[in-house]
Every structure is written in C-alpha cells, then in structure tokens.
Amino acid sequence: MxxxxxxxxxxxxxxxxxxxxxxxxxxxxxxxxQPVSPSPKAPQAKIDRDIVQDLEEAVADIEQHIHISPLHQNEAS
Missing domain, CATH: 1.20.5 (Single alpha-helices involved in coiled-coils or other helix-helix interfaces)
Structure with missing residues (x-):
C-alpha cells in the first residue's frame, strides 16, 4: 500500500x-x-386487547370470504 x-x-x-x-x-x-410511570402496563394492555380483537375480526372476515368465494365462482360458471 x-x-x-x-x-x-x-x-x-x-x-x-x-x-x-x-x-x-x-x-x-x-x-x-423519561420518568418511570407507576403502571405503564395498563394502557398497553388495553391497546393489546384492541389489537387482538381487530386481528380476530380480520381473520373471521378473511375466513368468511374464503368460504364464500368458491360458491360465487361456481355460480358464475
């Protein structure tokens, strides 16, 4: 070098x-x-429950769509 x-x-x-x-x-x-709050888990727990509920509803919607879609395809044929 x-x-x-x-x-x-x-x-x-x-x-x-x-x-x-x-x-x-x-x-x-x-x-x-950032100061340490005495109960930082309480708000996070509610957010987590809301997220889980939203995800469960989304899964149910997707499953319903999957079960309905083949029926519509057969009717269109």
Whole structure:
C-alpha cells in the first residue's frame, strides 16, 4: 500500500471517528430522560386487547370470504 493510500485511509478513519463523536453528542443532548410511570402496563394492555380483537375480526372476515368465494365462482360458471 502506498503512502498516499495510507494517508487517505487515516484521514477517512479520523473523519469517521469525528462524525461518530458528533452523533453521540447530538443523541445525548436530544435524548430526553423519561420518568418511570407507576403502571405503564395498563394502557398497553388495553391497546393489546384492541389489537387482538381487530386481528380476530380480520381473520373471521378473511375466513368468511374464503368460504364464500368458491360458491360465487361456481355460480358464475
């Protein structure tokens, strides 16, 4: 490897490390500290139940569509 290539690699590595340092500083400045709430699970549990209910309804709709679709195809023939 030539001296020029070594110098370019060194400069690139130094610039990369400086960029990482700047990123770390920005993240540590802008990252707010969130207080711990006494019961963070209660709202999440309701959201989870709502999601499960929505998914169950979607599955039921899909199953109904699958069972009905072949009937409509036979009628169209």
């Amino acid at each position: 030539s001296e020029n290539q070594k110098e370019l690699r060194r400069a690139a590595a130094q610039a990369f490390m400086e960029s990482l340092d700047q990123l770390e500083q920005r993240l540590s400045i802008t990252k707010p500290v």
